[in-house]
Amino acid sequence: MLPTPDGRAGRAERPRLAGQELSVALARVGAMTTLVIGGHGEQADPLAEARARSATLAQFFLGDPQGWKGPEFAYAGGAAGLRADAEAAGIALVVHAPYVLNVATSNNRIRIPSRKFLQQHLHAAAEVGAVGLVVHAGHVLKADDPQIGFDNWRKCIERLELPVPLLIENTAGGDNAMARRLERVARLWDAIGGAPGADQVGFCLDTCHAHAGGEELVGLVERVRSITGRIDLVHANDSRDGFDSGADRHASLGDGFVPPEALVEVVRTAGCPVVVETPGGREGQAADIAWLREQV
Numbered sequence: 001m002l003p004t005p006d007g008r009a010g011r012a013e014r015p016r017l018a019g020q021e022l023s024v025a026l027a028r029v030g031a032m033t034t035l036v037i038g039g040h041g042e043q044a045d046p047l048a049e050a051r052a053r054s055a056t057l058a059q060f061f062l063g064d065p066q067g068w069k070g071p072e073f074a075y076a077g078g079a080a081g082l083r084a085d086a087e088a089a090g091i092a093l094v095v096h097a098p099y100v101l102n103v104a105t106s107n108n109r110i111r112i113p114s115r116k117f118l119q120q121h122l123h124a125a126a127e128v129g130a131v132g133l134v135v136h137a138g139h140v141l142k143a144d145d146p147q148i149g150f151d152n153w154r155k156c157i158e159r160l161e162l163p164v165p166l167l168i169e170n171t172a173g174g175d176n177a178m179a180r181r182l183e184r185v186a187r188l189w190d191a192i193g194g195a196p197g198a199d200q201v202g203f204c205l206d207t208c209h210a211h212a213g214g215e216e217l218v219g220l221v222e223r224v225r226s227i228t229g230r231i232d233l234v235h236a237n238d239s240r241d242g243f244d245s246g247a248d249r250h251a252s253l254g255d256g257f258v259p260p261e262a263l264v265e266v267v268r269t270a271g272c273p274v275v276v277e278t279p280g281g282r283e284g285q286a287a288d289i290a291w292l293r294e295q296v
């Protein structure tokens with residue numbers, strides 16, 4: 001390669017996505033912006049859940065997270081009422097897809113209904129005016145080549161209508177997970193990057209899952225951004241289990257094995273909305289939110 005006039009070897013510029021520009025800019029002014037933060041609560045009244053936590057955001061399921069029923073709206077005013085009331089209250093809403101969903105798997109009896117279920121949840125999330133739908137990246141069967149799962153993700157994205165951003169979350173466990181470690185996240189992003197609608201696909205970074213999954217939190221935001229170009233949401237959780245344990249058990253902030261200063265660094269540098277999915281109900285999460293606000 002020829003040296004450039006200033007003496008350095010020329011290097012191809014990696015194209016930067018609009019989402020990346022935005023998140024980098026937000027990170028720069030992170031200290032000056034107000035942290036948009038909330039907890040995960042019941043869907044019957046997300047606004048009450050947010051107020052009980054002194055929060056400006058509420059995350060919830062639209063049905064049983066372990067089942068195939070739904071999506072359903074439990075808010076008294078229905079989906080349209082929730083959308084209007086949340087807008088009036090200035091509370092951002094995030095919908096979390098059920099855990100049973102797995103669009104990566106080679107098992108047709110799970111993958112095919114998962115795609116349909118995911119599509120239904122995306123439309124339901126749009127109906128309530130959610131800023132995004134969070135979904136776990138899933139996994140393939142133990143004996144499968146993980147490439148099968150990345151290809152299944154690409155086919156899924158190609159066929160989805162995305163009325164709200166789909167935020168793919170890293171997971172803690174399983175050796176054949178799609179997004180436990182960053183090497184897999186990179187392959188996932190390579191697979192889906194060219195699909196139509198890929199600009200509506202974002203990333204949700206869970207600190208418990210990263211720690212228990214074997215990714216150091218220090219410098220993690222930059223490492224993720226270099227792959228995905230964006231982080232749209234942080235799930236700020238401590239971990240009841242040690243580094244690389246592969247266990248998905250959340251703890252209140254400061255009560256687990258995640259170094260508190262590293263968790264705060266993730267929240268500060270990500271410069272995006274934050275959800276705590278920690279134990280202790282409204283009171284426990286309110287305390288975690290208050291603590292994070294103090295630290296960031």
Ligand SMILES: [Zn+2]
Nearest residue numbers: 169206235277
């Ligand atoms: Zn999470």
